[in-house]
Amino acid sequence: MSRVRTRPTRDDTCEKLFEAAARVFEEQGIGGASIEAIAAAAGFSRGAFYSNFKSKDELIIAMLEDHVAQSIRRSLDLLARHKSLADFIDALKTMDRSQQDPLGRSPLLHMEMILFVARAEKRRPDLAKRLRARRKLVADIVETTLKSNGKNGFINPAWTGAILLALEDGFRLHRLIDPETTPADSFLRAIGDLQRGMGISSS
Incomplete structure (x- = not known):
């Protein structure tokens, strides 16, 4: 029996971070947007962000x-x-x-x-x-x-x-x-x- 994937793939995570970042950038400005705000808007932890992007x-x-x-x-x-x-x-x-x-x-x-x-x-x-x-x-x-x-x-x-x-x-x-x-x-x-x-x- 094949396993059911319960964790999102890296592509899924990146897509959610992209969507969340766009919303946060439009609301707060690119310079003022924090990694914490982007991660939270995507429903992820700060650690999840850094597991995909360094900055x-x-x-x-x-x-x-x-x-x-x-x-x-x-x-x-x-x-x-x-x-x-x-x-x-x-x-x-x-x-x-x-x-x-x-x-x-x-x-x-x-x-x-x-x-x-x-x-x-x-x-x-x-x-x-x-x-x-x-x-x-x-x-x-x-x-x-x-x-x-x-x-x-x-x-x-x-x-x-x-x-x-x-x-x-x-x-x-x-x-x-x-x-x-x-x-x-x-x-x-x-x-x-x-x-x-x-x-x-x-x-």
């Missing part, structure tokens, strides 16, 4: 890494089902954020966490790895949509990916500063405008 910074890096990994999986899945740029953008607009990781549901918290980690110079290489992964994803999407529209070679996918990612991060920062004049869909609207400006077909 709050390590937890944040893990959350950012998990977000990038999940974003890549979701985007590639959408791209496989929606080859045209317009269809892909529409799919992104209608994506159910409630099913995403905490940073997927809260782009502003994602940006705040990046800025928090970037203040520590020794942590910047960790951020750089995630940035490169995000750039590659966007470049792959650009290349796929260009090929499907017969415009391969018309644009440099890598450079265009870097521009689009900077544009996305810029809109996130602007929304953090002035949400009244920066709608949540600003980036996707900008992509649609660029698509039309480059003469890329929506079909």
Whole structure:
């Protein structure tokens, strides 16, 4: 007879800590949030936290890494089902954020966490790895949509990916500063405008 697992796996524990940390960060601020508060919000002891992460910074890096990994999986899945740029953008607009990781549901918290980690110079290489992964994803999407529209070679996918990612991060920062004049869909609207400006077909 197989044993019934009564203890949560490490993945289960990490997921609960990620969710709890996001709530505590939004309520108390990233700098002011304590490990004790995060552990308590997840229903764990301080010891349970330290059995998974050495510090709050390590937890944040893990959350950012998990977000990038999940974003890549979701985007590639959408791209496989929606080859045209317009269809892909529409799919992104209608994506159910409630099913995403905490940073997927809260782009502003994602940006705040990046800025928090970037203040520590020794942590910047960790951020750089995630940035490169995000750039590659966007470049792959650009290349796929260009090929499907017969415009391969018309644009440099890598450079265009870097521009689009900077544009996305810029809109996130602007929304953090002035949400009244920066709608949540600003980036996707900008992509649609660029698509039309480059003469890329929506079909």
